[in-house]
Amino acid sequence: MKVAFFDTKSYDRTVFDPKFKASKIKVKYYDSRLDEDDAVLAKGCDAVCVFVNDTVNAKVIDKLAEFGVKVIALRCAGFNNVDIPYANSKGITVVRVPAYSPYAVAEHAMALLLTINRKIHRAYIRTRDFNFSLAGLEGFDLHGKTVGVIGTGKIGRVFIDICKGFGMKVIAYDKFPDRRSKIDYRTLDEVYAEADILSFHCPLTEDTLHMFNLGSINKVKPGVTIINTSRGALIDANALLKGIKQHKIRAAALDVYEEEGDYFYQDLSGNIIDDDTLSMLISMPNVIVTSHQAFLTSEALENIATTTVSNIKEVVGGEKCANEIRI
Ligand code: NAI
Numbered sequence: 270m271k272v273a274f275f276d277t278k279s280y281d282r283t284v285f286d287p288k289f290k291a292s293k294i295k296v297k298y299y300d301s302r303l304d305e306d307d308a309v310l311a312k313g314c315d316a317v318c319v320f321v322n323d324t325v326n327a328k329v330i331d332k333l334a335e336f337g338v339k340v341i342a343l344r345c346a347g348f349n350n351v352d353i354p355y356a357n358s359k360g361i362t363v364v365r366v367p368a369y370s371p372y373a374v375a376e377h378a379m380a381l382l383l384t385i386n387r388k389i390h391r392a393y394i395r396t397r398d399f400n401f402s403l404a405g406l407e408g409f410d411l412h413g414k415t416v417g418v419i420g421t422g423k424i425g426r427v428f429i430d431i432c433k434g435f436g437m438k439v440i441a442y443d444k445f446p447d448r449r450s451k452i453d454y455r456t457l458d459e460v461y462a463e464a465d466i467l468s469f470h471c472p473l474t475e476d477t478l479h480m481f482n483l484g485s486i487n488k489v490k491p492g493v494t495i496i497n498t499s500r501g502a503l504i505d506a507n508a509l510l511k512g513i514k515q516h517k518i519r520a521a522a523l524d525v526y527e528e529e530g531d532y533f534y535q536d537l538s539g540n541i542i543d544d545d546t547l548s549m550l551i552s553m554p555n556v557i558v559t560s561h562q563a564f565l566t567s568e569a570l571e572n573i574a575t576t577t578v579s580n581i582k583e584v585v586g587g588e589k590c591a592n593e594i595r596i
Contacts, residue, residue: 369572375427377563381522417464420471473500
Protein backbone atom coordinates (compact mmCIF):
# COMPACT_ATOMS: atom_id res chain seq x y z
CA MET A 270 0.00 0.00 0.00
CA LYS A 271 1.36 3.42 -0.96
CA VAL A 272 0.17 6.88 0.08
CA ALA A 273 0.99 10.36 -1.29
CA PHE A 274 0.80 12.76 1.64
CA PHE A 275 0.25 16.39 0.57
CA ASP A 276 0.81 19.71 2.39
CA THR A 277 3.05 17.97 4.93
CA LYS A 278 4.12 19.86 8.04
CA SER A 279 6.76 18.68 10.51
CA TYR A 280 4.15 17.92 13.18
CA ASP A 281 2.23 15.74 10.67
CA ARG A 282 5.30 13.65 9.94
CA THR A 283 6.10 13.19 13.62
CA VAL A 284 2.72 11.66 14.43
CA PHE A 285 1.95 9.91 11.15
CA ASP A 286 5.29 8.26 10.44
CA PRO A 287 5.27 5.64 13.23
CA LYS A 288 1.67 4.74 12.42
CA PHE A 289 2.33 4.27 8.69
CA LYS A 290 5.42 2.19 9.53
CA ALA A 291 3.52 0.01 12.01
CA SER A 292 0.89 -0.63 9.32
CA LYS A 293 3.57 -1.36 6.68
CA ILE A 294 2.21 1.45 4.48
CA LYS A 295 4.74 3.22 2.27
CA VAL A 296 4.35 6.96 2.25
CA LYS A 297 5.76 9.83 0.21
CA TYR A 298 5.55 13.16 2.03
CA TYR A 299 5.18 16.27 -0.14
CA ASP A 300 5.38 19.85 1.13
CA SER A 301 3.29 21.04 -1.79
CA ARG A 302 -0.49 21.06 -1.81
CA LEU A 303 -2.48 18.77 -4.03
CA ASP A 304 -3.67 20.66 -7.09
CA GLU A 305 -3.82 20.12 -10.86
CA ASP A 306 -0.05 20.55 -11.26
CA ASP A 307 1.02 18.35 -8.36
CA ALA A 308 -1.54 15.56 -8.82
CA VAL A 309 1.15 13.76 -10.83
CA LEU A 310 2.98 13.09 -7.55
CA ALA A 311 0.22 10.60 -6.70
CA LYS A 312 1.12 8.35 -9.64
CA GLY A 313 1.35 4.74 -8.47
CA CYS A 314 -0.24 5.46 -5.08
CA ASP A 315 -3.37 3.78 -3.67
CA ALA A 316 -4.33 6.81 -1.63
CA VAL A 317 -3.76 10.53 -1.29
CA CYS A 318 -3.82 12.10 2.17
CA VAL A 319 -4.98 15.74 2.07
CA PHE A 320 -5.82 18.61 4.41
CA VAL A 321 -8.09 21.65 4.45
CA ASN A 322 -6.43 23.73 1.74
CA ASP A 323 -5.61 21.06 -0.84
CA THR A 324 -7.66 21.39 -4.04
CA VAL A 325 -9.57 18.24 -4.91
CA ASN A 326 -11.86 19.38 -7.72
CA ALA A 327 -13.04 17.47 -10.82
CA LYS A 328 -9.82 18.15 -12.78
CA VAL A 329 -7.63 16.87 -9.95
CA ILE A 330 -9.91 13.87 -9.43
CA ASP A 331 -9.68 13.00 -13.16
CA LYS A 332 -5.91 12.81 -12.77
CA LEU A 333 -6.06 10.81 -9.52
CA ALA A 334 -8.42 8.30 -11.18
CA GLU A 335 -6.09 8.03 -14.17
CA PHE A 336 -3.15 7.30 -11.80
CA GLY A 337 -5.08 4.51 -10.04
CA VAL A 338 -5.78 6.30 -6.73
CA LYS A 339 -8.60 4.56 -4.86
CA VAL A 340 -8.89 6.70 -1.73
CA ILE A 341 -8.90 10.40 -0.90
CA ALA A 342 -8.18 10.46 2.83
CA LEU A 343 -8.93 13.81 4.43
CA ARG A 344 -6.99 14.24 7.67
CA CYS A 345 -9.63 16.73 8.89
CA ALA A 346 -13.37 16.92 9.56
CA GLY A 347 -14.50 19.51 6.96
CA PHE A 348 -14.73 18.31 3.35
CA ASN A 349 -15.81 21.40 1.41
CA ASN A 350 -12.60 21.26 -0.69
CA VAL A 351 -13.40 17.85 -2.23
CA ASP A 352 -15.94 17.21 -5.02
CA ILE A 353 -17.26 14.06 -3.38
CA PRO A 354 -19.98 13.06 -5.90
CA TYR A 355 -17.44 13.40 -8.72
CA ALA A 356 -14.83 11.34 -6.84
CA ASN A 357 -17.43 8.64 -6.22
CA SER A 358 -18.45 8.67 -9.90
CA LYS A 359 -14.81 7.89 -10.72
CA GLY A 360 -14.74 4.99 -8.25
CA ILE A 361 -12.72 6.88 -5.62
CA THR A 362 -13.77 6.63 -1.97
CA VAL A 363 -13.50 9.75 0.19
CA VAL A 364 -12.89 9.33 3.92
CA ARG A 365 -12.38 11.85 6.71
CA VAL A 366 -11.80 12.15 10.45
CA PRO A 367 -15.24 13.21 11.66
CA ALA A 368 -14.19 13.78 15.27
CA TYR A 369 -10.72 13.99 16.71
CA SER A 370 -11.04 16.54 19.46
CA PRO A 371 -13.98 18.90 19.54
CA TYR A 372 -12.29 20.23 22.70
CA ALA A 373 -9.27 21.46 20.71
CA VAL A 374 -11.43 23.66 18.47
CA ALA A 375 -13.93 24.79 21.12
CA GLU A 376 -11.12 25.69 23.54
CA HIS A 377 -9.37 27.68 20.80
CA ALA A 378 -12.64 29.55 20.15
CA MET A 379 -12.77 30.48 23.83
CA ALA A 380 -9.06 31.41 23.81
CA LEU A 381 -9.78 33.78 20.90
CA LEU A 382 -12.78 35.27 22.69
CA LEU A 383 -10.84 35.84 25.91
CA THR A 384 -7.86 37.27 24.04
CA ILE A 385 -9.82 39.70 21.86
CA ASN A 386 -12.07 40.78 24.72
CA ARG A 387 -9.33 41.33 27.34
CA LYS A 388 -6.87 42.55 24.68
CA ILE A 389 -4.21 40.08 25.74
CA HIS A 390 -2.64 40.34 22.26
CA ARG A 391 -1.99 44.04 22.83
CA ALA A 392 -1.01 43.72 26.51
CA TYR A 393 1.58 41.05 25.62
CA ILE A 394 3.26 43.33 23.08
CA ARG A 395 3.18 46.29 25.48
CA THR A 396 4.75 44.60 28.50
CA ARG A 397 7.50 43.08 26.35
CA ASP A 398 8.42 46.69 25.62
CA PHE A 399 8.12 47.57 29.34
CA ASN A 400 5.01 49.62 28.52
CA PHE A 401 2.83 48.98 31.55
CA SER A 402 0.04 51.40 30.61
CA LEU A 403 -3.54 50.07 30.68
CA ALA A 404 -5.10 52.71 28.41
CA GLY A 405 -7.28 51.11 25.76
CA LEU A 406 -7.17 47.62 27.28
CA GLU A 407 -10.67 47.62 28.81
CA GLY A 408 -12.76 44.51 28.17
CA PHE A 409 -16.15 43.34 29.42
CA ASP A 410 -17.30 40.56 31.77
CA LEU A 411 -18.30 37.45 29.85
CA HIS A 412 -20.47 36.49 32.84
CA GLY A 413 -24.08 37.37 32.08
CA LYS A 414 -23.48 38.06 28.37
CA THR A 415 -25.43 36.28 25.63
CA VAL A 416 -23.47 34.10 23.22
CA GLY A 417 -25.08 32.99 19.96
CA VAL A 418 -23.73 29.63 18.82
CA ILE A 419 -24.30 28.87 15.14
CA GLY A 420 -24.03 25.12 14.58
CA THR A 421 -24.61 22.89 17.57
CA GLY A 422 -22.73 19.75 16.53
CA LYS A 423 -19.75 18.27 18.34
CA ILE A 424 -17.68 21.46 18.56
CA GLY A 425 -20.60 23.85 19.08
CA ARG A 426 -21.79 21.79 22.05
CA VAL A 427 -18.41 21.74 23.75
CA PHE A 428 -18.23 25.51 23.21
CA ILE A 429 -21.70 25.86 24.75
CA ASP A 430 -20.54 23.94 27.86
CA ILE A 431 -17.45 26.14 28.15
CA CYS A 432 -19.57 29.29 27.86
CA LYS A 433 -21.97 28.02 30.51
CA GLY A 434 -18.97 27.58 32.81
CA PHE A 435 -18.33 31.29 32.38
CA GLY A 436 -21.91 32.09 33.43
CA MET A 437 -22.97 33.15 29.95
CA LYS A 438 -26.48 32.85 28.52
CA VAL A 439 -26.42 30.61 25.44
CA ILE A 440 -28.80 30.83 22.48
CA ALA A 441 -28.23 28.89 19.27
CA TYR A 442 -29.16 28.41 15.64
CA ASP A 443 -28.85 25.12 13.78
CA LYS A 444 -30.55 24.16 10.52
CA PHE A 445 -31.12 20.73 12.07
CA PRO A 446 -31.80 21.54 15.74
CA ASP A 447 -31.58 18.72 18.27
CA ARG A 448 -34.98 19.05 19.88
CA ARG A 449 -34.09 16.44 22.52
CA SER A 450 -31.32 18.66 23.87
CA LYS A 451 -31.80 21.52 26.30
CA ILE A 452 -30.27 23.99 23.84
CA ASP A 453 -32.25 27.24 23.52
CA TYR A 454 -32.73 27.33 19.72
CA ARG A 455 -33.78 30.51 17.92
CA THR A 456 -33.97 31.62 14.30
CA LEU A 457 -30.73 32.92 12.81
CA ASP A 458 -32.12 36.47 12.80
CA GLU A 459 -33.05 36.20 16.47
CA VAL A 460 -29.57 34.96 17.33
CA TYR A 461 -28.04 37.84 15.33
CA ALA A 462 -30.32 40.35 17.11
CA GLU A 463 -29.78 39.13 20.68
CA ALA A 464 -26.20 37.88 20.93
CA ASP A 465 -23.33 39.93 22.40
CA ILE A 466 -20.96 37.34 20.98
CA LEU A 467 -21.47 35.19 17.85
CA SER A 468 -19.45 32.00 17.40
CA PHE A 469 -19.64 29.99 14.16
CA HIS A 470 -19.47 26.17 14.33
CA CYS A 471 -21.33 24.89 11.26
CA PRO A 472 -19.87 23.39 8.08
CA LEU A 473 -19.32 25.32 4.85
CA THR A 474 -22.07 24.36 2.42
CA GLU A 475 -24.06 26.16 -0.30
CA ASP A 476 -26.47 27.16 2.50
CA THR A 477 -23.85 28.60 4.81
CA LEU A 478 -21.62 30.36 2.27
CA HIS A 479 -21.51 34.03 3.40
CA MET A 480 -24.25 33.39 5.96
CA PHE A 481 -22.77 36.44 7.67
CA ASN A 482 -22.95 39.19 5.03
CA LEU A 483 -23.70 42.88 4.51
CA GLY A 484 -27.37 42.28 5.40
CA SER A 485 -26.30 40.62 8.67
CA ILE A 486 -24.49 43.79 9.77
CA ASN A 487 -27.88 45.51 10.07
CA LYS A 488 -29.30 42.60 12.05
CA VAL A 489 -26.64 42.14 14.73
CA LYS A 490 -26.59 43.82 18.11
CA PRO A 491 -24.34 46.89 17.94
CA GLY A 492 -21.02 46.07 19.60
CA VAL A 493 -21.15 42.35 18.82
CA THR A 494 -17.94 40.29 18.98
CA ILE A 495 -17.52 37.69 16.22
CA ILE A 496 -15.58 34.44 16.55
CA ASN A 497 -15.07 32.08 13.60
CA THR A 498 -13.22 28.79 14.01
CA SER A 499 -15.28 26.94 11.40
CA ARG A 500 -14.63 27.87 7.75
CA GLY A 501 -13.69 31.32 6.47
CA ALA A 502 -16.33 31.54 3.76
CA LEU A 503 -19.17 31.45 6.29
CA ILE A 504 -18.34 35.14 6.69
CA ASP A 505 -18.11 37.67 3.86
CA ALA A 506 -14.82 39.22 5.01
CA ASN A 507 -15.49 42.53 3.21
CA ALA A 508 -18.83 42.84 5.00
CA LEU A 509 -17.08 42.08 8.29
CA LEU A 510 -14.51 44.77 7.57
CA LYS A 511 -17.27 47.25 6.78
CA GLY A 512 -19.04 46.41 10.05
CA ILE A 513 -15.81 46.95 11.97
CA LYS A 514 -15.11 50.29 10.25
CA GLN A 515 -18.68 51.41 11.03
CA HIS A 516 -18.05 50.46 14.69
CA LYS A 517 -21.07 48.16 14.49
CA ILE A 518 -18.83 45.18 15.25
CA ARG A 519 -16.76 45.58 18.39
CA ALA A 520 -14.19 42.93 17.59
CA ALA A 521 -13.52 39.81 15.54
CA ALA A 522 -11.30 36.80 16.11
CA LEU A 523 -10.83 34.53 13.13
CA ASP A 524 -9.05 31.19 12.90
CA VAL A 525 -10.22 30.83 9.31
CA TYR A 526 -10.46 33.15 6.32
CA GLU A 527 -12.21 32.67 2.98
CA GLU A 528 -9.02 33.09 0.91
CA GLU A 529 -6.71 31.47 3.48
CA GLY A 530 -5.47 28.86 0.96
CA ASP A 531 -2.99 31.34 -0.53
CA TYR A 532 -1.50 32.34 2.83
CA PHE A 533 -2.14 30.11 5.84
CA TYR A 534 0.43 27.54 6.99
CA GLN A 535 3.26 29.45 5.27
CA ASP A 536 5.86 31.89 6.60
CA LEU A 537 5.21 34.94 4.43
CA SER A 538 6.76 37.40 6.87
CA GLY A 539 9.07 38.89 4.22
CA ASN A 540 6.41 39.15 1.52
CA ILE A 541 3.95 41.75 0.27
CA ILE A 542 0.46 40.39 0.89
CA ASP A 543 -1.80 40.89 -2.13
CA ASP A 544 -5.04 40.42 -0.26
CA ASP A 545 -6.08 43.91 0.90
CA THR A 546 -8.99 42.60 2.95
CA LEU A 547 -6.78 40.22 4.93
CA SER A 548 -4.16 42.94 5.39
CA MET A 549 -6.78 45.42 6.62
CA LEU A 550 -8.28 42.91 9.02
CA ILE A 551 -4.87 42.01 10.46
CA SER A 552 -4.01 45.70 10.87
CA MET A 553 -7.07 46.38 13.05
CA PRO A 554 -6.41 46.55 16.80
CA ASN A 555 -9.71 44.78 17.47
CA VAL A 556 -9.12 41.83 15.13
CA ILE A 557 -7.04 38.70 15.73
CA VAL A 558 -6.28 36.20 13.00
CA THR A 559 -4.81 32.78 13.76
CA SER A 560 -3.72 30.54 10.92
CA HIS A 561 -6.35 27.75 11.05
CA GLN A 562 -4.71 26.31 14.16
CA ALA A 563 -7.76 25.51 16.29
CA PHE A 564 -7.27 21.77 15.75
CA LEU A 565 -3.60 21.85 16.75
CA THR A 566 -3.32 19.97 20.04
CA SER A 567 -1.25 16.84 20.62
CA GLU A 568 -4.40 14.85 21.42
CA ALA A 569 -6.08 15.94 18.19
CA LEU A 570 -3.00 15.16 16.05
CA GLU A 571 -2.71 11.71 17.59
CA ASN A 572 -6.39 10.95 16.93
CA ILE A 573 -6.21 12.36 13.39
CA ALA A 574 -3.23 10.12 12.53
CA THR A 575 -4.74 6.98 14.08
CA THR A 576 -8.09 7.40 12.32
CA THR A 577 -6.61 8.43 8.95
CA VAL A 578 -4.26 5.43 8.77
CA SER A 579 -7.06 3.08 9.77
CA ASN A 580 -9.44 4.70 7.18
CA ILE A 581 -6.87 4.13 4.41
CA LYS A 582 -6.21 0.52 5.51
CA GLU A 583 -9.92 -0.28 5.60
CA VAL A 584 -10.77 1.13 2.17
CA VAL A 585 -7.69 -0.15 0.33
CA GLY A 586 -8.18 -3.52 2.06
CA GLY A 587 -11.73 -3.66 0.67
CA GLU A 588 -13.43 -3.30 4.07
CA LYS A 589 -16.37 -1.04 4.87
CA CYS A 590 -15.19 2.22 6.40
CA ALA A 591 -17.48 4.02 8.86
CA ASN A 592 -15.77 7.33 8.02
CA GLU A 593 -16.57 7.26 4.32
CA ILE A 594 -18.35 10.45 3.20
CA ARG A 595 -21.39 10.02 0.95
CA ILE A 596 -23.56 12.90 -0.20
P1 NAI B 1 -20.67 18.58 13.27
O1 NAI B 1 -21.04 17.93 11.99
O2 NAI B 1 -20.63 17.76 14.51
O3 NAI B 1 -21.66 19.81 13.55
C1 NAI B 1 -22.05 20.74 12.57
C2 NAI B 1 -23.39 21.32 12.97
O4 NAI B 1 -23.73 22.32 12.00
C3 NAI B 1 -24.51 20.28 12.98
O5 NAI B 1 -25.26 20.39 14.18
C4 NAI B 1 -25.35 20.66 11.77
O6 NAI B 1 -26.73 20.37 11.94
C5 NAI B 1 -25.10 22.16 11.70
N1 NAI B 1 -25.43 22.72 10.40
C6 NAI B 1 -25.37 22.11 9.18
N2 NAI B 1 -25.80 22.95 8.23
C7 NAI B 1 -26.15 24.09 8.85
C8 NAI B 1 -26.69 25.34 8.41
N3 NAI B 1 -26.98 25.55 7.11
N4 NAI B 1 -26.92 26.30 9.33
C9 NAI B 1 -26.66 26.09 10.64
N5 NAI B 1 -26.15 24.93 11.12
C10 NAI B 1 -25.92 23.96 10.24
O7 NAI B 1 -19.28 19.30 13.01
P2 NAI B 1 -18.19 19.75 14.09
O8 NAI B 1 -17.25 18.63 14.34
O9 NAI B 1 -18.87 20.41 15.23
O10 NAI B 1 -17.37 20.82 13.23
C11 NAI B 1 -17.96 22.04 12.81
C12 NAI B 1 -17.07 22.69 11.78
O11 NAI B 1 -15.86 23.13 12.40
C13 NAI B 1 -16.58 21.75 10.65
O12 NAI B 1 -17.53 21.67 9.61
C14 NAI B 1 -15.31 22.40 10.20
O13 NAI B 1 -15.61 23.27 9.12
C15 NAI B 1 -14.86 23.23 11.41
N6 NAI B 1 -13.59 22.77 11.96
C16 NAI B 1 -12.57 23.67 12.09
C17 NAI B 1 -11.36 23.30 12.62
C18 NAI B 1 -10.23 24.27 12.81
O14 NAI B 1 -9.08 23.86 13.03
N7 NAI B 1 -10.47 25.58 12.75
C19 NAI B 1 -11.12 21.90 13.01
C20 NAI B 1 -12.28 21.04 12.90
C21 NAI B 1 -13.46 21.47 12.37
